[in-house]
Amino acid sequence: MPGEQGKASTEYVSEESALAEHETWRRERWEEVSGPRGLAATTVLAKITESEQTIPGVPGHWSPPTAGSVRFTATSEDGVSVAGEPVDGTVELASRTSIEFHDGRFGIVGVYDGMGALTVWDPHAPTLTRLKEIATYPFDPTWIIDGEYVPAPADRVADVTRLTNPPSKDTIPAPGDIIVELNGERHRLVAVEYATGELLLVVFTDSTSGSATPGIGRWLILPKPEGSTVRLDFNRAIVPNHVFSDLFPCPLPPAGNHLPLRVEAGERGPVHADE
Known part of the structure; x- marks a missing residue:
């Protein structure tokens, strides 16, 4: 339920400011998906x-x-x-x-x-011309949560399945884990390298996966933490690139990256003209 997710971010931002920042992020996200090079x-x-x-x-x-x-x-x-x-x-x-x-x-x-x-x-691809919007959950500041970042050994990798045709196996550098407390329970998620190692990618499923959100999970893209605290904004949970074009060989969540609750925040999925 809203307000019960976990430990709120220690960085004070008014709800008004957080909402304005979120709306700016949504506009940039829409351009990333639907722009000329989207x-x-x-x-x-x-x-x-x-x-x-x-x-x-x-x-x-x-x-x-x-x-x-x-x-x-x-x-x-x-x-x-x-x-x-x-x-x-x-x-x-x-x-x-x-x-x-x-x-x-x-x-x-x-x-x-x-x-x-x-x-x-x-610019005439049906995947683009049929796309109307990305459905999202309403913005909820209680889904902005502080987690704990735990570095892993330098050579650790995560074994994942990629959405190729046919599916393929891959190993991705996995520099750390993120521990987050939600509704009084602690959960540990494996974070893998993203964008040549400059960012972290957390691919996760939750109890909405396969019904209200894609069964292949959703993504949180985070800057690499400089210390032991990492800010998780589940309002910025995005659907994988694969849902917009099946050319993208997106990774499925590493084993264990499942949250046994409904994460009703972030993107739900694309909405097309014929739906």
Whole structure:
């Protein structure tokens, strides 16, 4: 029940200020999902690992990076441009190079750890055009709670299943646990690295999972704590990227990351035009 969740945050913020901050966060979150480079507009997430590789739905041929650049070959008939210039032949594309397609799609090339990658967004993708909103629970300041951060050994990893087709197994660095008290009971959640280790990701399920919220759980994304206290704002629990585009290989919750109560805070799920 509201007001009974756990130990409130020791950082004093008025309810009015907290609500205003939350509304700003919601607007930014909506842009992250529905903007031109939003999650719902993503139609290609490809790794470039082989010479003269083809990518389904994308013209041309791609080769892994050499000297930090991906090699791309296309003809003028393919209708691909880089920096406004049509590609007719072979070009070297450095990381963060933008690329445009004749049908209005656009993308960006990446180079990560010596491997090439391509992300493409489509402003006409049904996953985007049908999306009306993200349903959420009403903001409730009693779901802003202080937890305890317990660092783990430096080499600890969490075994997770990723939502690929078919599902795949993976290990993710898991630098610490978060202990949170809810309704008088202590719960321990494994936190994994997120965004190249700069943030922590807590993937959890609760008693709303599979009914009011996705069965694959929800996420809390947190800055790495500098001390033993971590602020958890369950109003910012988000649904995984996978619910907006099944291209995203999101992790399922690590074993044990279940809260045996209804976390009626944060996002509930996408709402589409035909629903």
